[in-house]
């Protein structure tokens with residue numbers, strides 16, 4: 634089997650704040666294979682953005698610091714690279730798109746010029762004419778009508794959804810191996826969200842890049858991802874393929890997230906209880922204070938190891954380890970969790 638394109642191993646990204654150390658990402662490991670979409674999912678504050686921004690080190694450091702771990706991309710360790718070396722990778726081999734398309738564009742420059750900028754930096758052998766032609770092509774590919782005219786428009790002349798398309802065009806300009814999309818549809822209305830998701834799927838099919846898709850919305854995950862990384866309080870709770878995780882949610886946290894989907898299980902809107910403090914997280918499993926199955930073992934020591942359930946499916950829960958019987962995790966509404974089609978509507982807060 635070939636090596637994964639990206640391998641994040643035991644990543645710890647902490648912030649030094651006035652209130653102490655914030656353990657935002659605290660020992661996260663996962664792989665992304667060539668051409669696959671991996672969704673990072675979890676409630677607000679679980680460390681999804683910090684994880685994804687640690688990959689290319691676009692975090693503010695300080696106050697952030699990668700205190701441990703490695704990020705291996707195509708055989709290179711990104712964590713030990715200099716800023717200059719990383720600049721050659723960002724926007725070129727790994728590009729990011731973000732939640733708010735407003736912030737990604739400079740209001741004073743035409744969109745075509747802004748997309749072309751990426752090409753001028755990373756593809757300096759291209760002529761002005763070639764850059765313009767490629768920019769129009771990119772706008773066209775990302776579904777902007779009359780691309781050859783819109784290339785000379787300013788950002789304010791585009792709607793929110795169209796701005797996000799422009800930013801996707803910019804991210805794709807250099808044909809990246811990995812696209813990191815952090816809640817790219819959250820700021821858009823529901824119909825536009827669906828269009829942008831479809832666009833990303835189409836583009837991936839055509840270009841074959843890998844995608845890391847960050848979202849708090851499990852409904853979106855089942856539509857777009859191949860594999861899922863469920864995060865909670867800076868830790869990975871469960872990973873597996875979309876089928877494995879949706880048909881057989883194994884960590885009580887994942888199950889609770891699925892129960893929160895509209896029309897599911899107990900139909901609660903949110904998991905009862907609050908996220909733990911980021912500066913003073915609980916011992917043991919970080920989810921134990923909210924977990925109805927927690928035992929003494931869950932309340933002490935470190936986060937439990939990620940026990941394999943089957944294939945690539947694992948869960949960081951003592952019930953899958955020695956001395957426990959996983960069938961004691963009697964999830965309410967587990968039978969409902971077998972239905973595969975989950976809709977995107979209603980998932981947003």
Ligand SMILES: Nc1ncnc2c1ncn2[C@@H]1O[C@H](COP(=O)(O)OP(=O)(O)OP(=O)(O)O)[C@@H](O)[C@H]1O
Nearest residue numbers: 648650655657676677678679680681682683849911
């Ligand atoms: N610059 C910073 N300084 C201090 N703490 C930070 C900083 N950036 C993030 N954090 C903390 O790190 C934790 C993880 O934040 P992160 O943004 O990764 O969460 P998230 O899972 O992406 O949430 P959301 O769904 O709201 O985007 C949070 O508790 C946050 O307060």
Ligand code: NI
Nearest residue numbers: 681682683815
């Ligand atoms: Ni985030």
